[in-house]
Amino acid sequence: MTSSPPTPSWYARPASPALRCAPAPAEVRGFHAALPGYAPTPLIELPTLAAELHAGRVFVKDESSRLGLPAFKALGASWAVHRVLAERAAADAGAPAGPLTLVTATDGNHGRAVARVARLMDLRAHVFVPRGVHRRAVAAIAAEQAEVTRVAGPYDEAVRRAAEAAAAPDAVLVQDTAWPGYETIPGWIVEGYSTLLAEIDDQLAAAGVAGPDLVAVPVGVGSLAQAVITHYRSRPAGPGPALLSVEPHAAPCVLHSLTRGEPVSVATGETTMAGLNCGTPSTLAWPYLRDGLDAAVAVTDADSARAAGDLAALGVSAGPCGAASLAGARAALGDDKRRASLDLGPAPVVVLLSTEGTAANPGALTL
Structure with missing residues (x-):
């Protein structure tokens, strides 16, 4: 089914997610650690953003240099x-x-x-x-x-x-x-992303933080979001952090699917967030997105560009897709009703996944 993008550009789950799932295989991180050039990417604390977002602490996972490439993929x-x-x-x-x-x-x-x-x-x-x-x-x-x-x-x-x-x-x-009949290899790709989340656990612990209260993740077909959901919904105790997906206004397939309660395709338009310009959720990711996300938001190219510029001023290289997480957090936390729906408390710890640097899609800001 193909349909037009939804309005408004926000979805909030009416109740806390009940999803519980198995964790990613433990050997994934060891495999990556043995690769030439492997090093954990930085988790950068940005007090300026914490003040703006009325958060306790804000951290950005900077994927602008991962295994010699300017993105997490x-x-x-x-x-x-x-x-x-x-x-x-x-x-x-x-x-x-x-x-x-x-x-x-x-x-x-x-x-x-x-x-x-x-x-x-x-x-x-x-x-x-x-x-x-x-x-x-x-x-x-x-x-x-x-x-x-x-x-x-x-x-x-x-x-x-x-x-x-x-x-x-x-x-x-x-x-x-993924789609019906093709799910094994996409599943391995999702498993590979688990290293990024394991690094965040260690980095937050080193910063004296038990865990995040909100994680914002850019979404195309939803595979990275599936990895995020798997990581935080596989823990034995507690509900885990609120999980927010962020998409372009031009391609909000996950937001529209959540609103409809079933996976749907949307007709995509042009966007500087090229890596998120996807019209159909992954069938493998969909059950996780449906049952594991707390909220979804769509942002404009202007929102993303502003976020990228602000991150650059704070020393973080973020392309349009990477900066989408900050744009989404602003759209969620800057609105009283949206913020209340996330049930975060007065001083939440926020983690923004900046999935690419400016070198990942050269010229994207002028697409």
Whole structure:
């Protein structure tokens, strides 16, 4: 079902989430820690934002440099490809196989991460890129020695084209969204993102904080949000923090789905938040989003641009998608009714996931 974006651009769950789920595999973080160049990304405290948002403390998880790339996506791509290769090795039982091609569709960051992993592992990569992705972001993917195919349609069309291409011999689809019949590899990608959340736990503990009261996460198809929900809804005691998803006004598929109570597709428009310009929630993520999020908000490109500028002034490099978390927190906490619906208390600890730096999508602010 395809429908128009909802108005107003806010959803709040009428009751606290009751979701409880199993945690991500413990070995994911050890795998990442063994990769060349691994280091936890910074969790930066910003008292200026705490004062503005009437919060106790505000922290930004800065993903502007992750495993040599300017976004968090390498965490999911590397773990998923590791699992793909392990499964193929077990299935082949030592028999020789042809050169493997990793195929994916991307709004920018995921495709570049898959291409980087392919290059480092002497594999091939074929990346399908939809309309609206800046030419310099496309060039960055090609610079990883990937074959790049431009698609005239939106993200969902690029995903369809990639899935068709991955049907070729010795090709595998490494896609960060799921649909019926294609959920195993997207699930591994979600598991890969768990390292980011485990780092936050350690960093908050080092700052003398038991845990966050609110986590704001940018959302495209919902895979990162699924990882966030899995992390905080798998804890044995307590309700955990309030979880807020943030999307562009041009592509609020999760917000609209939550409002309708069922997964729906929306017709997407142009947005500088290219990595969030997705029209359909991942089928794997949807049950987690439905049962695990506390609220969802859609923000404008102007909101994101203002947030990016303010973060830059505070020393944090954030692209439009990364800055969306601050824009969403402002939209949620700056409104008395919205704030009350989150039940945060007088001095909440807020964590904003800044999922990309300014280098992730060059030229996005002028798209």
